[in-house]
Amino acid sequence: EVQLVESGGGLVQPGRSLKLSCAASGFTFSNYYMAWVRQAPKKGLEWVATISTSGSRTYYPDSVKGRFTISRDNAKSSLYLQMNSLKSEDTATYYCARLGTGKGYFDYWGQGVMVTVSS
Amino acid sequence: DIQMTQSPSLLSASVGDRVTLSCKASQNIYKYLNWYQQKLGEAPKLLIYYTNSLQTGIPSRFSGSGSGTDYTLTISSLQPEDVATYFCQQYNSWFTFGSGTKLEIK
Numbered sequence: 001e002v003q004l005v006e007s008g009g010g011l012v013q014p015g016r017s018l019k020l021s022c023a024a025s026g027f028t029f030s031n032y033y034m035a036w037v038r039q040a041p042k043k044g045l046e047w048v049a050t051i052s053t054s055g056s057r058t059y060y061p062d063s064v065k066g067r068f069t070i071s072r073d074n075a076k077s078s079l080y081l082q083m084n085s086l087k088s089e090d091t092a093t094y095y096c097a098r099l100g101t102g103k104g105y106f107d108y109w110g111q112g113v114m115v116t117v118s119s
Numbered sequence: 120d121i122q123m124t125q126s127p128s129l130l131s132a133s134v135g136d137r138v139t140l141s142c143k144a145s146q147n148i149y150k151y152l153n154w155y156q157q158k159l160g161e162a163p164k165l166l167i168y169y170t171n172s173l174q175t176g177i178p179s180r181f182s183g184s185g186s187g188t189d190y191t192l193t194i195s196s197l198q199p200e201d202v203a204t205y206f207c208q209q210y211n212s213w214f215t216f217g218s219g220t221k222l223e224i225k
Contacts, residue, residue: 035214037214044206044216044217044218044219045155045163045206045208045216046216047213047214047215047216050214059213061213095162095163100165100168102168102169103210104151104153104168104169104210104214105153105165105168105169105208105210106153106155106163106165106208107165107168107174108165109162109163109164110162111161111162112162
């Protein structure tokens with residue numbers, strides 16, 4: 001059974017940093033692109049970052065480019081999101097998600113971890 | 120950026136009804152369109168990918184169609200467990216989600 005378990009969320013002040021982790025199990029982690037998707041309270045979904053199987057290629061939308069860094073450790077079946085210079089608009093539930101073989105759809109999601117950016 | 124517009128934002132229907140949800144892209148997305156179901160307090164779940172391919176384990180009452188800029192998700196016979204918010208997502212150019220349609224039982 002595919003499982004994705006996020007951790008590392010919490011309350012952080014504007015301008016500070018936070019690192020999220022996602023532990024994967026139930027599939028060969030190194031064979032899949034992975035991503036982070038976020039959802040602000042009572043809002044829609046927003047793609048945040050994608051990483052290739054080896055970790056050599058990463059992709060971000062303009063809203064987080066230069067502030068967020070996605071990485072992975074295939075030996076540990078783990079995905080990470082380093083978030084710097086956090087803003088109040090980064091407040092959201094952050095989901096770790098696996099990209100399906102077509103690389104266009106998110107076929108498995110974690111339960112999500114809440115990040116609140118507030119002074 | 121490709122914008123995705125879903126309608127209606129709220130839909131109320133009776134058990135057994137045929138329900139249709141709409142999703143419109145701001146430009147041609149060449150069928151690169153997925154649908155997700157999100158129940159209250161849960162993570163999204165993939166229902167349909169590439170417009171009309173049913174994800175493994177999803178009931179056959181769910182189906183998708185469309186082309187160009189206009190896409191639909193159809194539930195052939197609404198069940199109580201289908202109460203949720205439904206999101207469309209394009210991947211013709213990166214990833215963009217619609218704002219969702221909240222489906223409730225009348």
